[in-house]
Amino acid sequence: xxxxxxxxxxxxxxxxxxxxxxxxxxxxxxxxxxxxxxxxxxxxxxxxxxxxxxxxxxxxxxxxxxxxxxxxxxxxxxxxxxxxxxxxxxxxxxxxxxxxxxxxxxxxxxxxxxxxxxxxxxxxxxxxxxxxxxxxxxxxxxxxxxxxxxxxxxxxxxxxxxxxxxxxxxxxxxxxxxxxxxxxxxxxxxxxxxxxxxxxxxxxxxxxxxxxxxxxxxxxxxxxxxxxxxxxxxxxxxxxxxxxxxxxxxxxxxxxxxxxxxxxxxxxxxxxxxxxxxxxxxxxxxxxxxxxxxxxxxxxxxxxxxxxxxxxxxxxxxxxxxxxxxxxxxxxxxxxxxxxxxxxxxxxxxxxxxxxxxxxxxxxxxxxxxxxxxxxxxxxxxxxxxxxxxxxxxxxxxxxxxxxxxxxxxxxxxxxxxxxxxxxxxxxxxxxxxxxxxxxxxxxxxxxxxxxxxxxxxxxxxxxxxxxxxxxxxxxxxxxxxxxxxxxxx
Amino acid sequence: xxxxxxxxxxxxxxxxxxxxxxxxxxxxxxxxxxxxxxxxxxxxxxxxxxxxxxxxxxxxxxxxxxxxxxxxxxxxxxxxxxxxxxxxxxxxxxxxxxxxxxxxxxxxxxxxxxxxxxxxxxxxxxxxxxxx
Numbered sequence: 001x002x003x004x005x006x007x008x009x010x011x012x013x014x015x016x017x018x019x020x021x022x023x024x025x026x027x028x029x030x031x032x033x034x035x036x037x038x039x040x041x042x043x044x045x046x047x048x049x050x051x052x053x054x055x056x057x058x059x060x061x062x063x064x065x066x067x068x069x070x071x072x073x074x075x076x077x078x079x080x081x082x083x084x085x086x087x088x089x090x091x092x093x094x095x096x097x098x099x100x101x102x103x104x105x106x107x108x109x110x111x112x113x114x115x116x117x118x119x120x121x122x123x124x125x126x127x128x129x130x131x132x133x134x135x136x137x138x139x140x141x142x143x144x145x146x147x148x149x150x151x152x153x154x155x156x157x158x159x160x161x162x163x164x165x166x167x168x169x170x171x172x173x174x175x176x177x178x179x180x181x182x183x184x185x186x187x188x189x190x191x192x193x194x195x196x197x198x199x200x201x202x203x204x205x206x207x208x209x210x211x212x213x214x215x216x217x218x219x220x221x222x223x224x225x226x227x228x229x230x231x232x233x234x235x236x237x238x239x240x241x242x243x244x245x246x247x248x249x250x251x252x253x254x255x256x257x258x259x260x261x262x263x264x265x266x267x268x269x270x271x272x273x274x275x276x277x278x279x280x281x282x283x284x285x286x287x288x289x290x291x292x293x294x295x296x297x298x299x300x301x302x303x304x305x306x307x308x309x310x311x312x313x314x315x316x317x318x319x320x321x322x323x324x325x326x327x328x329x330x331x332x333x334x335x336x337x338x339x340x341x342x343x344x345x346x347x348x349x350x351x352x353x354x355x356x357x358x359x360x361x362x363x364x365x366x367x368x369x370x371x372x373x374x375x376x377x378x379x380x381x382x383x384x385x386x387x388x389x390x391x392x393x394x395x396x397x398x399x400x401x402x403x404x405x406x407x408x409x410x411x412x413x414x415x416x417x418x419x420x421x422x423x424x425x426x427x428x429x430x431x432x433x434x435x436x437x438x439x440x441x442x443x444x445x446x447x448x449x450x451x452x453x454x455x456x457x458x459x460x461x462x463x464x465x466x467x468x469x470x471x472x473x474x475x476x477x478x479x480x481x482x483x484x485x486x487x488x489x490x
Numbered sequence: 491x492x493x494x495x496x497x498x499x500x501x502x503x504x505x506x507x508x509x510x511x512x513x514x515x516x517x518x519x520x521x522x523x524x525x526x527x528x529x530x531x532x533x534x535x536x537x538x539x540x541x542x543x544x545x546x547x548x549x550x551x552x553x554x555x556x557x558x559x560x561x562x563x564x565x566x567x568x569x570x571x572x573x574x575x576x577x578x579x580x581x582x583x584x585x586x587x588x589x590x591x592x593x594x595x596x597x598x599x600x601x602x603x604x605x606x607x608x609x610x611x612x613x614x615x616x617x618x619x620x621x622x
Contacts, residue, residue: 118567288514288587288597320590323516344538344564360564361538410513463537463564470536472557476517479591 002259003090006132006166009351011085011197014174018192019079021150030061031149037079039189043152049183056151065145069100069208070469071121071362073145074138074160075176075190077102085203085366087349087356089266093127093134094349094356098203101333101363101383105347105462106136113140113461119156120464121145134164144469147178155182170196201371205381209468210332210405219330224313224443225404227380227417231442235307238442242305245298245450248426249434251393255427258350263393263427266350267457271435273341277409280304280451289411295341297436298450310414310444317412321484324477326407331467333363333382335406336399336421337437341453347462355388355395361465367397375401380417382406395425416443431457518597522588526556526596530580535563535573542601544582557595558584566609582609 001007017032023043024036036042045053056063066072072080077097084097093106106125107113113124119142127136143156158180165173172194179187213219223229231238256264275292278285281303282294296302306314316322328334334342344360353370367388375385380403388397404417419441426434433455440448528546540560545553560566586598601609 115567117572286515287520288518318513320513320516323513326513329513344562460568463567465537465562465564467538470534470541472541473517473539473559476589476591476593476595477513480516483591 001088005088005129006134007088008086008093008134008164008166008172009088011083011200011203012172012194013083013197014079014081014192014194017081019076019081019148022148022152022190023150025150037190037192039191044185044188046183046185049153053151053153056146056153058151060149060151063151064149065469066149068468069212071100071102071145071464071466073121073141073147073154073158074104074123074125075162075174075178076145076147077104077122078162078174078176078194079148079190079192082206083197083200083203087351087354087366089349089351091266092349093136094358096203096356096358096364096366098206100208101205103358103362103364105358107461108134115461115463116140118463121466121469122464123158123160132165134162136160136162136164138162153183154178154180157182167193170198172196201375202366202368202385204379205333205383207332207382209330210327210382213330219327219332220325222404225414225416227403229404229416229418229443231418232307232309234309235442236446238440238445239447240440242446243298243438243440243448243450244300245436245438245452248394248424248436249428251427252429252432254430255393256430260352262390263395264350265348265355265395265425265427265433268345268347268460268462269433269455269457270345271341272454272456273343274453276341276451276453277338277343279411280408280413295451295453296449297452298438299447304413305446305449306414307444307446313444314412314414317407321481322412323410324474324481326410326412327405328407328410329474329477331471332405334359334361335382335402335408335415336365336384336386337423337435337439337451338406338408339363339365339383340435340455341409344465345458345460345462355397358462360462361467367395377401380404384419384421393427397421397423397425399423414441414444416441418443425455433457514597517589518587519590520587523585524588524596525583525585526558527581527583528556530576530578530582531555532578533573533576535566537562537564540566542582542584542598544584554594557593558586558598559596560598560601560609571609576609 018037020031022038027033082098084095087094091109095104106127108127123138123141125136125138138160141158146153161177163175167173174192174194177189258264276295278289279292283292285291294302339359347358349356355367357365365383367386369388384399385401386397386399399421402417402419406415422438424436435455436452438450526546528544532543534541540563542558544556581604583602584598585600586596589595
């Protein structure tokens with residue numbers, strides 16, 4: 001790296017299934033035998049904590065928080081049998097995981113967290129370099145997660161010191177020293193090797209909860225929009241040439257820039273979303289739905305160019321019994337562009353080859369600046385596959401490979417898998433970036449359309465949104481839907 | 491952080507922040523407004539919505555434990571509030587709307603402590619605003 005620090009960037013994965021049971025163990029129906037990764041063999045439990053560990057072990061199939069797709073803590077997330085990617089800047093080391101789109105953001109600025117003492121599943125991570133070793137201190141965990149799939153657990157008193165060291169270009173030595181006086185009699189250390197996953201263009205997605213609910217029928221497919229739906233025969237032909245958004249704003253003279261001269265988009269951002277999460281078209285708020293000022297720039301009348309049948313579906317989605325169908329009510333990933341205008345902040349990190357978005361609602365999106373080809377057509381993702389380039393001082397991002405399962409907002413503006421998205425990020429001042437998204441989606445719409453909203457850079461830190469873990473709403477929404485279905489005789 | 495909390499409290503009265511991840515109007519009934527007073531039995535500092543559980547004594551003397559949905563805990567944390575500020579037993583008055591399914595569940599708009607401080611600044615019927 002230009003900072004002189006080792007470059008840890010790339011896609012990594014722990015060897016084999018070492019995260020199943022940290023201690024040496026024989027084969028079991030749900031895990032292979034293993035030598036364990038605890039220095040000295042077994043974990044130094046306090047007597048009463050060992051009893052709880054044995055209870056956890058016996059009930060592990062249903063009691064393991066990760067079997068419910070809940071967030072893992074550190075170090076468990078580092079030891080999963082699925083890949084993650086490391087991104088590195090002068091101020092941060094970020095990690096994006098395939099599993100449930102979890103991310104970690106390690107601050108290497110030397111500043112303490114603004115939110116010390118606030119508990120979370122993943123804790124607060126602060127890093128520094130000791131020679132060529134990245135050392136990360138993690139604390140402020142809650143007491144709800146386990147250390148592995150075998151029932152080993154920790155308390156909220158857990159503090160973890162991680163050490164990351166390159167052994168060679170394809171091997172990262174990982175050590176974690178855990179101190180948790182409420183559960184263990186002394187600190188102990190785990191050691192593992194992480195292997196570089198060469199030849200993968202990026203980390204994909206494993207939306208554990210969405211997959212589970214699709215399999216159980218709790219989240220129902222919509223064959224009109226989900227991959228591989230076709231364009232309906234009766235559609236008005238899609239007029240791709242009709243797109244006519246106004247010119248982009250001028251780039252500000254005082255925008256922050258990187259050493260290579262390109263604008264620096266990094267930072268903590270909130271969109272001035274104008275209620276886009278409740279309607280892209282402007283409307284007067286009513287009851288518990290707030291006003292939406294309307295963010296549609298093109299067509300000029302501010303109305304989305306729906307096919308007639310799709311406008312009917314959009315209206316239907318506003319009815320109470322359809323609230324259950326909004327994927328974000330299930331805590332699934334919001335998709336793009338919705339992830340930018342849900343009322344939660346996000347962090348942008350920028351490296352030479354990537355622009356990374358970390359959304360507080362625990363999802364991420366990477367924009368590759370060094371790749372020209374999108375993923376194969378059959379690979380379909382909640383956040384799509386994004387490739388970016390600079391046009392002057394505007395970052396232009398093209399995203400495709402959507403799965404069509406998203407809604408654009410909670411009133412149900414429609415997304416199909418055929419959506420292609422071209423976004424522009426134009427910095428106009430030291431703090432503001434004008435964001436535009438032009439969506440071409442020939443299933444529900446008659447022509448492309450464009451939204452615009454400002455993104456405002458602020459001084460703050462991301463917290464964690466563990467949505468699924470405390471989602472009390474979904475069963476109410478399901479009650480409303482089921483009551484409606486019963487009334488309709490369905 | 492307490493001082494920061496008071497500052498942000500003032501700001502938050504003007505610009506409520508919503509953290510909706512689902513349609514409130516689908517879940518709650520505009521024909522069932524409720525005003526409740528009682529003691530906190532538990533508060534979940536969860537996201538995108540927090541939950542306050544409140545013991546409310548009815549006219550018949552019977553105690554009902556209401557589940558009250560608030561905006562996100564992260565919004566409260568950014569306003570400087572911490573868990574220890576709202577222990578069980580804290581007396582609150584709340585205004586909101588009951589769930590469509592008729593359960594003792596409500597989305598609450600105004601939460602007032604016995605000393606007059608307001609915990610959240612409006613939730614769902616104001617536009618989403620950036621926080622700072």
